[in-house]
Amino acid sequence: MLGAFGNIKIVGEAGDLDVAAGLLARTRPDVVFLDIKLGRRSGFELLDTIDIETSVVFVTAYDEFAVKAFEASALDYLVKPIERERLSSSVHRIEKHAAEREPSPLGDVARPYSSARWVFIESSGGSEFVEIAKIACIEADVGSSRVHTSDGRTRESSRALVSWESRLGGGDFVRVHRNAIVNLRYTERVDEWSHYSYRLKVTGMAEPVIMSRRHASRLREMMK
Numbered sequence: 001m002l003g004a005f006g007n008i009k010i011v012g013e014a015g016d017l018d019v020a021a022g023l024l025a026r027t028r029p030d031v032v033f034l035d036i037k038l039g040r041r042s043g044f045e046l047l048d049t050i051d052i053e054t055s056v057v058f059v060t061a062y063d064e065f066a067v068k069a070f071e072a073s074a075l076d077y078l079v080k081p082i083e084r085e086r087l088s089s090s091v092h093r094i095e096k097h098a099a100e101r102e103p104s105p106l107g108d109v110a111r112p113y114s115s116a117r118w119v120f121i122e123s124s125g126g127s128e129f130v131e132i133a134k135i136a137c138i139e140a141d142v143g144s145s146r147v148h149t150s151d152g153r154t155r156e157s158s159r160a161l162v163s164w165e166s167r168l169g170g171g172d173f174v175r176v177h178r179n180a181i182v183n184l185r186y187t188e189r190v191d192e193w194s195h196y197s198y199r200l201k202v203t204g205m206a207e208p209v210i211m212s213r214r215h216a217s218r219l220r221e222m223m224k
Contacts, residue, residue, distance in 0.1 A: 002087070007091070029054055036059075048214050056075060057076045057077070057078060057090055057094070058074050078090060097162060135148070135173075137181065137204075138164050139161075139209075144157060148202070148204055148205050150186050151204060153204070161181065176200065176211035177212045186204065195213060
């Protein structure tokens, strides 16, 4: 079905998690269509090995996993049997996300100065402008996100984590887990945890933020 879309190039296919992990490492695709039940194992096990630049679209016959998928910042969730119209909608979402991630050829000239300092957060609890420099952490929620600021406040946002990553554009903000982006300026302490992962004490947050083993390794390489 994907082969019918001229803008999609299929770089590989895998039937189990081990083969999939090797394929992802070699090809570094823009998007992976990931089944949730792969033999006796779960596609969720693969998430921490997928590069943060790779978007995930879950494909499954079990719609009860939808909430967990979006908590893991999935770009989309397709339920089998897949209809072409629904797949076309997913491909359109992939294209839109890819376009949002591409930098403007005009650089900062095309972006008003205020947007580099402020972001407008819309939520059911009320909308407001928030200064980007005061954002300490953003955590994924079901189809949305929670924005924690250094003053200890938390705001619900309708923006998904993948969209936040494009909006913030790196700098002091780093992905420490598929479910969290942290502003390094507000990282007070880094404690070793289990399986080579870490817990981050972040200003304004009562609970620590988990930094996965894969993201910790990537961050160390970046900071060398």
